[in-house]
Amino acid sequence: MTAPFTPNILSIAGTDPTGGAGIQADLKSIAAGGGYGMAVVTALVAQNTRGVREVHVPDTAFLRAQLDAVSDDVRIDAVKIGMLANTEVIETVADWLGAVRGATAQPSFPVVLDPVMIAASGDPLLAPETIEALRRLIPLADLVTPNLFELAELTGEAVAADWAAALAQGRRLAEATGVRVLVKGGHLPGESAPDALVAPGGEVTEFAGSRIHTPHTHGTGCSLSAGVATRIARRPGDWAAAVGEAKAWLRESLAAAGELSVGGGSGPLNHLAGLWLRGGLETRPTAEAVRETWWAGIATVREQTEQLGFIRGLADGTLERAHFLEYIAQDSVYLHAYARVLARVSEIAPSPEEQAFWARAAHGAIMGELELHRARLGDDAPIHVASAAPSAATSGYVNHLLAASTKDYAEAAAAVLPCFWVYADLGKRLVSGAIHARAQQADHPYAEWIATYDDAGFAADNETAIGYVTAAAAAADAATRERMWRAFEVGAIWEREFFGQTPAG
Template sequence: MSVAATGIARVLSIAGTDPTGGAGIQADLKSIAATGGYGMAVVTALVAQNTHGVRSVHVPPVAFLAEQLHAVSDDVRIDAVKIGMLADVHVTRTVRDWLTQVNPPIVVLDPVMVATSGDRLLTQDAEQALRELLQQVHLVTPNVPELAILAGAPVATTWAEVLRQAQQVAGEHGVLVLAKGGHLAGSLVPDALVDAYTVREFPGMRIDTPNTHGTGCSFSSAVATRVAARTSTGAPSLADWADAIAEAKLWLTESITHADDLAVGSGHGPIHHFAGLWQRGGVSTRPTPARVAERWWEEIRDIRTATDDLPFVRGLGDGSLPREAFVWYLAQDALYLSEYSRMLALASRLAPSAAEQTFWAASAQGAIDTELELHTSWIADGVLAGVLPSGTTTAYLNHLVAAGAGGDYPVLIAALLPCFWMYQDVGTRLHPLSHDAHPYRSWLDTYADEAFAAATDRAIKIVTTVAAAADEPTRDRMARAFRASAGHEREFFAAPLRG
């Protein structure tokens, strides 16, 4: 499937390793993931290095390199390739041959010749092979010393010299050049997208930190990922490249800004690839609606157990409950349902979707119907007019009103849910104990009814879906409101026989 179909760019990094995780393939994979892509990796060299520099390089057989490359491309559609450390002429030519066969739509080359520490990472006899590789590359991203090698010129000391060398390389090799000013002196750190005729500059300010290890690897991988994400069909335009570089630079700046937070190593530490993501999105896994339902139901197990043990509930099940206690309960429940229906109507007004609005409005009408049909069949006309709400009823209703105050839809519906869920649970479990002569069969029929079970399932789905999509503080407030309502339900069942 294409990037347009999935929304995710599949980016292959071909590079060396860094056991400290700050540069090379490890940095590439972090950068690709942080900027919205799916990262894959083929290793060209095993590098023994840390934040102080490179100690040694081991290059595996190129036949194995070729096997890695073809293992990926034989199976996975590759949207972009980022090439980093190539180590020697044989590795470079193996990669070039693979590019010729596969012809990836986007190829970004970070010509890793000289590390930030000053270590030489590419043998001199491989430099010509790398220049030949430029013919199959769309964008090359050299730092200032690497650009000088590609241009066959002294290392530039001014931004104007950097741009002249970049245009020279672009013209000679027919490739776009991302010129980078990070190695120049001064507080300004400009970058530029350069071809043989035009220059598009991206200004920047130097960030005061020694922790910039892997910046070049990370920047080039981010650009490859962003341009692939922007290009669903055909080759990227110059504008696509420019937009991708601008996006990648914003991400890189944020990652460098927070580099000191990592405290990795005692030398030049790595950038913080995920600083922005962790800050804005957190690291907690978002639960599914089913997991929310399971967790909330388990978290009120103590309340449910205590409810089952109440004399009122046991007497309701076996029919031994005194009639006067049941009538008192129904009178209080009628007062409760009158206000509860208003809270359901409020939920309908606050609901963000038509389906939710319809459900809560229908539930409000259902609460009124229950009051009229069930309660009036037990309570004589005019009796309710003289009934005052008990302290238990008042406390529960005050809780619901507080939950709806300020238009907090998620918290309100979480507070409304136990009146569905606990009643349906109690009614369903007690109903098998009833019989035709059971004095409270009509109550049990009402709450064990299939229609009420379906409404309860719908209420659970709506509330838990909202909770799963909410941020963690909102989800916590919802859970607290749910548990508080469950506690009020227990007290409501306890009240008729208290005293």
């Protein structure tokens, strides 16, 4: 599966130590939109949810050094520009844009300009000469996102009193600058809060929306423009889709703003609310981590299994033949049902490769049952499969597998895995003499049976089964992964009980 494209988005803006606006909000917005966020600081702002206290503007030589450091090393897929505190800062950013856009090492990228000039209260944030420099920067952008007060300032008109007037101003600004304008109706009175994308040619794409009643709107403009920049990098050229998707995300984040508790004034958006809701907070494990965790999780069960009288007697050769034949009979009964379960797992497997693997395993179980019946429980044996009734352990194990096979693929596959994994591990330890050295001697009474464990094909199938199940667990949500673990753990316990059953008296 190919990983989704993650665009590199650069925010050029001021700071907000409370995290609700400026580059801090931009970075959250970029992350929420699926981008990798970078930030160049234009101003250090001492502010909180109640207002701005002080602004420190670093030397523009350092600003240019930040910009060059990013563009000399990192591919930039889009830029969002926010607070530019004075004329020198604006000119530095303009010079850098002119130098870097279209360069061989840095292909052209879209620029979204949020012209931070006038606060939501209507108070000016920039000196008149700085506003004039900002007007000159607009043609270097691909989209400008003014609030209603800034839109009025840029067109030299009174603040729009209704949506029709706002759209008209947006058209005039787009025509005059040759740049798309995002007209935002959030500051208009009433229950409607529309937005519109206005192209230089006059084409208008409107985005309807009802007002979300919340006092927590700090950083809304910053967040929206960064969200659009991220989405246009992922959808090159499709500005309407980028704006529509960013607006939908913004509304979701606004609606969840009250879930936060940040400051005593106008709080920030809940930028990542949707991401947390749909993705959760739990780290998704890798297949390798699932493998390690699950195997360690049944360590006690595995140790108990190895200490069973049947396993110890099989290893050292003291196992009574009647007990061995009883095990063979129950194993044959078990394999008959196990093959049906494997066939069901094959039927519901998600890929052709998995379907083929589990079907082959089902066939192998059937052939194993026939081989057991013919070779070890023939007419001269005191036990016959046809007349053997399933023991309590066999019935319990089979019922567990049958129940799991009525669920989804993930749980069914996890349930059958111990019959591969635990069995393969026991067999490997038997063959190697790790359980008892006697198992490696040629005159061992069960040497022929122990030799069947030394099967390279089954070892490979075991690894394949582990791979499929742990990959499914790693890709699953937390609830499904927990169900899989429980099915696997119970299967391992039944594997122990199956080996531990005593012969019928």
